[in-house]
Amino acid sequence: MVRRVVQAAGAVRGQVLAAGRAARRAWQRPxxxxxxxxxxxxxxxxxxxxxxxxxxxxxxxxxxxxxxxxxxxxxxxxxxxxxxxxxxxxxxxxxxxxxxxxxxxxxxxxxxxxxxxxxxxxxxxxxxxxxxxxxxxxxxxxxxxxxxxxxxxxxxxxxxxxxxxxxxxxxxxxILPPTHLRSTEESVRRVLEEATRNLRSVAEGLADSWDHRRAREWEEWARRLFRLTGQARSALEWSRESTRLNPDRRRRAQLRRIQDPYRRTVSVLEHLAEYLTDLTRTLTEASGDTPALPRPDAGSLAPYAHFLHQVADAVDTYGQITTGDDDPEARARLRRAVEDVRAHHDRLRDLLTRRGAADPQWMALYGSLLTDARRLADDLVTEPPHPDDGP
Structure with missing residues (x-):
């Protein structure tokens, strides 16, 4: 009984502290x-x-x-x-x-x-x-x-x-007609940050040591990322609805201008979440007690880990342009990052194809890894739009 009272008191204290933090954020910034x-x-x-x-x-x-x-x-x-x-x-x-x-x-x-x-x-x-x-x-x-x-x-x-x-x-x-531009920006930024962090974590794990438990953890992160992209899509729809009957002409024009650019960005993020989900599911299946796929060897994983690091760099730059400062230097960095991703993908394809041909039972595994990587590389080829590019 005493323990339940203590737990309840702790829960109440946590809620009070959370409310206090929310009030402080409301006072300090939009x-x-x-x-x-x-x-x-x-x-x-x-x-x-x-x-x-x-x-x-x-x-x-x-x-x-x-x-x-x-x-x-x-x-x-x-x-x-x-x-x-x-x-x-x-x-x-x-x-x-x-x-x-x-x-x-x-x-x-x-x-x-x-x-x-x-x-x-x-x-x-x-x-x-x-x-x-x-x-x-x-x-x-x-x-x-x-x-x-x-x-x-x-x-x-x-x-x-x-x-x-x-x-x-x-x-x-x-009186201050509600708009949802900030919620869209925050949702997109959150997905980009989470995706970059997940890509780096998987890359570091593959280059080091990993097991089934770690692969399951990565897969859960990927599923969470997929849920976050759904929230970003929902926030985008709220922004679209904010333009309807809104008397603030300047705000309405700004909201309409960002619709198409952010819609394309959210589509790329959805493809990225699908890629990470497929990749981590493949690793989970290849690392179980009775694996459905053969476990990839270190010789294959090292270059794949390097490829994921490059993808993470490209996604990070993509995010800086989409939600931060858009300048010619940032776009040039993105183009270089994407070129590195595509070039390394071509080398990775040659490497994994040779290994798969040497051991046919691994063809299913390598085919899955290559297909997912190709899809992501194609998504990143197109530079992210910026709200100023919108109609």
């Missing part, structure tokens, strides 16, 4: 943490403005509805706020109208609930309403449990919901 703080403050502002307009200015009978709708519509993009605002308003209207009609017809709230709730809950699954469909049932419950249903009250609910939606969308659109 980033995801600061973006979350800004969105939270905007949601609070939207709720206050909606409540003041509905309650203090218009004297609405149900002034809590407007801020309730407004606060949930300060979304991660302006387009989402607008689209989900329409969906939520539609769901609330349907739930309110259905509950009002049933309540006035039956006169008993419990009976009206029994009739209306199954219908609006089913309607909430309609794809046109997206994830806002649940608000149809919520609106129906509010209608049947707060006062007597009437046409006047139903109209007031719908109008206050529309007011809240307008305020939420307006605040999100006009």
């Amino acid at each position: 980033g995801r943490e600061r973006d979350l703080v800004v969105q939270s403050l905007k949601a609070a502002l939207a709720a206050v403005v909606a409540w003041l307009i509905a309650g203090r200015w218009l004297h609405a009978p149900l002034s809590f509805i407007a801020p309730w709708v407004a606060v949930v519509l300060v979304r991660t993009t302006v387009y989402q706020s607008f689209a989900q605002g329409l969906q939520q308003l539609g769901a609330i209207t349907v739930g309110t109208v259905a509950a009002t009609a049933a309540g006035m017809a039956l006169g008993v709230p419990a009976a009206a609930m029994a009739v209306v709730l199954p219908a609006v809950l089913l309607l909430g699954n309609w794809p046109k309403l997206g994830d806002q469909g649940t608000y149809a049932a919520t609106a129906a419950l509010f209608t049947l449990t707060f006062g007597n249903p009437s046409v006047d009250v139903a109209v007031a609910r719908v109008l206050e919901s529309a007011l809240g939606a307008a305020v939420g969308v307006g605040v999100n659109m006009l």
Whole structure:
């Protein structure tokens, strides 16, 4: 019991420290943490403005509805706020109208609930309403449990919901409209750094001593890299959506300019992750207790390790151009690095082909290594685009 309490206290302490670090990052520099703080403050502002307009200015009978709708519509993009605002308003209207009609017809709230709730809950699954469909049932419950249903009250609910939606969308659109350029840059940079580190680790391991456990570790790293490329792809889609209905013309133009360059970069990173996954899987299969492939000898692994070091250098330079300073000297370094990769690949192909011909049972292993290496070398031939190159 005492141990569990200590563990729980340690976990709580860790969460508190993590929250403190996140708060410090939000204060010190732009980033995801600061973006979350800004969105939270905007949601609070939207709720206050909606409540003041509905309650203090218009004297609405149900002034809590407007801020309730407004606060949930300060979304991660302006387009989402607008689209989900329409969906939520539609769901609330349907739930309110259905509950009002049933309540006035039956006169008993419990009976009206029994009739209306199954219908609006089913309607909430309609794809046109997206994830806002649940608000149809919520609106129906509010209608049947707060006062007597009437046409006047139903109209007031719908109008206050529309007011809240307008305020939420307006605040999100006009005050620091959210964009996701930083998340794309950070995701791409993270994949590039992880890929370079993994390539160097595998190269150093192959040149030294390695076993099945180490190969399994490399394979797990490669799978993690594959997941990170998925996050980069997702961040890129968020950036694309950030351009829709965004009133900040300068920011919108910048986001559109980076779309094509970063899309090509993410495609290269996906191919790189596939290469590392295939390579580490091959090494894992060749190093088990009952290997599916023969274990490559030191004479083959040494030049392959050198090849991986060269690939890591090229990827590192590729990353500097993509996420850092793009200058003619950096592009010249990349061209030299890629030329070294392709030249060494040709030498590696000749070497492994001769060894495979001398021992036919190793042809499957060498064929896999060469195919993966060729694919990666071809990907790196094309220099990375820079956002300034985009349309």
